[in-house]
Amino acid sequence: MLNEFVRTSKFLFDTIFRIGSGVSNAFGYDADEDTDINENINIKTCDCDCGFSNEEIRIVGGKPTGVNQYPWMARIVYDGKFHCGGSLLTKDYVITAAHCVKKLRRSKIRIIFGDHDQQITSESQAIQRAVTSITKHKSFDPDTYNNDIALLRLRKPIVFSKIIKPVCLPRYNYDPAGRIGTVVGWGRTSEGGELPSIVNQVKVPIMSITECRNQKYKSTRITSTMLCAGKPSMDSCQGDSGGPLLLSNGVKFFIVGIVSWGVGCGREGYPGVYTRVSKFVPWIQSNLENSCLCT
Numbered sequence: 287m288l289n290e291f292v293r294t295s296k297f298l299f300d301t302i303f304r305i306g307s308g309v310s311n312a313f314g315y316d317a318d319e320d321t322d323i324n325e326n327i328n329i330k331t332c333d334c335d336c337g338f339s340n341e342e343i344r345i346v347g348g349k350p351t352g353v354n355q356y357p358w359m360a361r362i363v364y365d366g367k368f369h370c371g372g373s374l375l376t377k378d379y380v381i382t383a384a385h386c387v388k389k390l391r392r393s394k395i396r397i398i399f400g401d402h403d404q405q406i407t408s409e410s411q412a413i414q415r416a417v418t419s420i421t422k423h424k425s426f427d428p429d430t431y432n433n434d435i436a437l438l439r440l441r442k443p444i445v446f447s448k449i450i451k452p453v454c455l456p457r458y459n460y461d462p463a464g465r466i467g468t469v470v471g472w473g474r475t476s477e478g479g480e481l482p483s484i485v486n487q488v489k490v491p492i493m494s495i496t497e498c499r500n501q502k503y504k505s506t507r508i509t510s511t512m513l514c515a516g517k518p519s520m521d522s523c524q525g526d527s528g529g530p531l532l533l534s535n536g537v538k539f540f541i542v543g544i545v546s547w548g549v550g551c552g553r554e555g556y557p558g559v560y561t562r563v564s565k566f567v568p569w570i571q572s573n574l575e576n577s578c579l580c581t
């Protein structure tokens with residue numbers, strides 16, 4: 287996670303006080319032109335809340351830092367080492383990037399929830415889960431990173447708590463272009479730099495597909511199921527993969543992107559590229575086995 291503003295101490299959470307404006311009614315399922323598409327799908331919903339962050343903040347060194355601020359944040363650990371980010375979607379499933387789980391031995395994966403600083407255990411009660419199945423998108427292309435999405439089923443369901451809660455899915459086909467999103471992760475804080483022990487966040491402007499194709503990437507590399515976000519020195523980076531690009535409607539947070547790829551980090555003309563989650567809502571719904579989404 288890069289951020290041009292502060293990086294004075296690893297204990298400082300990067301928060302920028304620019305609040306996205308007027309995003310109310312942008313997401314929910316109660317909307318309009320796409321309902322016909324959802325009608326064909328057996329939407330499994332249950333009586334629980336998604337997308338509520340923990341707002342109360344702790345002040346360290348004059349900057350706000352949120353312990354468990356984004357309670358769906360999951361840390362994917364492979365063979366005892368930090369591997370990727372992920373987000374809790376239901377009590378049984380974590381959503382992440384397909385490239386994060388390709389060629390992994392399922393038995394060596396552990397997912398940690400409720401964590402904040404990887405090196406301090408006193409500040410929050412983290413819990414760990416093993417994985418019983420990995421559902422990678424069948425059309426994931428490891429060369430182009432097209433369809434970079436996967437679901438991991440947890441061996442034991444999560445009991446939601448103040449510090450562990452699921453994120454909301456956007457409405458099918460919802461286009462967040464022009465909004466300011468927030469990427470959250472334990473990724474490097476500079477290109478080629480170190481992995482922080484604390485989870486970081488950075489605000490990133492979300493581009494339209496056209497805008498993204500006009501950047502320095504070969505335009506055909508950017509497919510309609512990808513999304514670009516970021517500006518120079520405000521980007522995700524290695525280690526953030528699989529983690530969420532979030533958008534708030536003022537009440538709840540929705541996962542509109544999954545950190546997927548980019549050339550370097552924070553480079554001019556090379557924004558971060560994310561899986562466009564709204565395109566995969568039907569895929570997600572049909573792959574959540576016996577697990578309902580909170581609304």
Ligand code: ARG
Binds near residue numbers: 558
């Ligand atoms: N593929 C990287 C990972 O595995 C994520 C890179 C994101 N890059 C970027 N410039 N936004 O962690």
